[in-house]
Amino acid sequence: MDKFVIEGGKRLKGDIYVSGAKNSVVALLPATLLLDVPCVIENVPDISDVEICLTILRELGASVEKLREGTYRISTLDVTSTEVPAELARKMRASYYFLGALLGRSHRAVAAMPGGCNLGERPIDQHLLAFEALGAETTLIKKIDNDGTAYIDAVELKAEHLYGSNISLNVVSVGATMNAILAAVKAEGITVIENCAREPHIVDLANFLNYMGAHISGAGTHKITIEGTPVLLGNDALEGSVEERIYSVVPDQIEAGTFMVAAAATRGDVLIHGVIPHHMKDIAERLQECGVTVEEVESADRQEVCIRVSVSENRRLHPTNIKTEPYPGFPTDMQPQMAALLCIVDGQSNISEQVWEDRFRYVAELRRMGAHINTTHDGAIIFGVPGLHGARVKACDLRAGAAMIIAGLAAEGTTEITDIYHIERGYSHIVDKLRGIGADMKWISE
Numbered sequence: 001m002d003k004f005v006i007e008g009g010k011r012l013k014g015d016i017y018v019s020g021a022k023n024s025v026v027a028l029l030p031a032t033l034l035l036d037v038p039c040v041i042e043n044v045p046d047i048s049d050v051e052i053c054l055t056i057l058r059e060l061g062a063s064v065e066k067l068r069e070g071t072y073r074i075s076t077l078d079v080t081s082t083e084v085p086a087e088l089a090r091k092m093r094a095s096y097y098f099l100g101a102l103l104g105r106s107h108r109a110v111a112a113m114p115g116g117c118n119l120g121e122r123p124i125d126q127h128l129l130a131f132e133a134l135g136a137e138t139t140l141i142k143k144i145d146n147d148g149t150a151y152i153d154a155v156e157l158k159a160e161h162l163y164g165s166n167i168s169l170n171v172v173s174v175g176a177t178m179n180a181i182l183a184a185v186k187a188e189g190i191t192v193i194e195n196c197a198r199e200p201h202i203v204d205l206a207n208f209l210n211y212m213g214a215h216i217s218g219a220g221t222h223k224i225t226i227e228g229t230p231v232l233l234g235n236d237a238l239e240g241s242v243e244e245r246i247y248s249v250v251p252d253q254i255e256a257g258t259f260m261v262a263a264a265a266t267r268g269d270v271l272i273h274g275v276i277p278h279h280m281k282d283i284a285e286r287l288q289e290c291g292v293t294v295e296e297v298e299s300a301d302r303q304e305v306c307i308r309v310s311v312s313e314n315r316r317l318h319p320t321n322i323k324t325e326p327y328p329g330f331p332t333d334m335q336p337q338m339a340a341l342l343c344i345v346d347g348q349s350n351i352s353e354q355v356w357e358d359r360f361r362y363v364a365e366l367r368r369m370g371a372h373i374n375t376t377h378d379g380a381i382i383f384g385v386p387g388l389h390g391a392r393v394k395a396c397d398l399r400a401g402a403a404m405i406i407a408g409l410a411a412e413g414t415t416e417i418t419d420i421y422h423i424e425r426g427y428s429h430i431v432d433k434l435r436g437i438g439a440d441m442k443w444i445s446e
């Protein structure tokens, strides 16, 4: 039972570096199954979801070699299996990307229903709609639990052949958009995906596959067009070359946002490196509404544009309202962290959660620290208090865990956060990174 122990009330100050995006890399790693050459992926975050993806790849028969910290050479040329080991698939939500990738590669895929954070019901009907549109037959493998209730245990996909098709999603779904791309990239003919999600990780998946020879256009808009290509060999520029293509994972929008909010909540002054400023627009605007200074500044070596977040030490912050929406709206994955900040502003803030119904389990934990929050059927009303106090709290899920860290950093006294395995799923070296900007935070193994 590992835990984080935070002595709060320290102003965060200094430079912090963002890792590659969790939500992107968990799709890029399965996408290597579609390649007909090995590739090298760098800026891979050191998180447990990546470990699971790499283990699945190895179990399927891929060769995975760690070249250095955050850089892996992956060859899937010898993969023959089409079944994702069930115990691994159940460990994370993103295991369902192996369904799209294996279907695209081998025209068959079997995977257990995915696990991951418990944020409410997590349907995959839109994924299945996309697979079926491309010509796959989908079978839901059912089992009976101890109470005699039938539940879906796994999914099997089979196709004689995959044909390009028009896929119109009924809900904007990141997962279904990613899976439709993975399954369609090698299908014969043209696929058009409409009403797709536009998150930065979708653009990153398309960029990666295009870099390896795919023909995907429109990623980042509501309509993606894919011209199927039978082999993915890297681009022509490398023809006859023995060099492997090296792809770098896009910076993590949510990790960067978490650091921005942590800086604001501790009345800090933090320079965030390795971030793509336009991905942060909505988060920056909400913070500015609270009275936080958010600026784009050049790094000292003038090599990159960073984001500086600062609040003068005794400044009181204002409330704001948040409504989570698909990108470019306010990300659901930043909602708990922002709530932690809004607990200590002057006045009342409203949060409306439009993506996941069960994303407020962190409220009970923040209340232990002195927060005043009422929940509604799809939201929360936060009444700002002058300050929080340390307490023993739980990371209920990944982003709820990040909210506990922010609350602990801002609170007076000692906060102990348990169930930190949730946080390890998505934040690379979080303790070292926050200590580097002045946090008094320890990782304790019990």
Ligand code: UD1
Residues within 6 Å of the ligand: 023, 093, 121, 122, 123, 124, 125, 126, 127, 128, 171, 172, 173, 174, 175, 176, 197, 199, 325, 326, 327, 331, 332, 333, 354, 355, 356
């Ligand atoms: C969602 C978030 C993503 C976040 C992740 C983890 C959006 C649009 N997506 O992605 O930013 O990183 O959670 O917190 O903000 N849905 C269906 N049928 C399906 C698939 C989804 O009805 O087949 C519904 C879901 O119930 C949910 C919504 O669509 O209400 C968005 O789901 P989706 O984007 O697929 O979820 P993730 O890919 O997990």
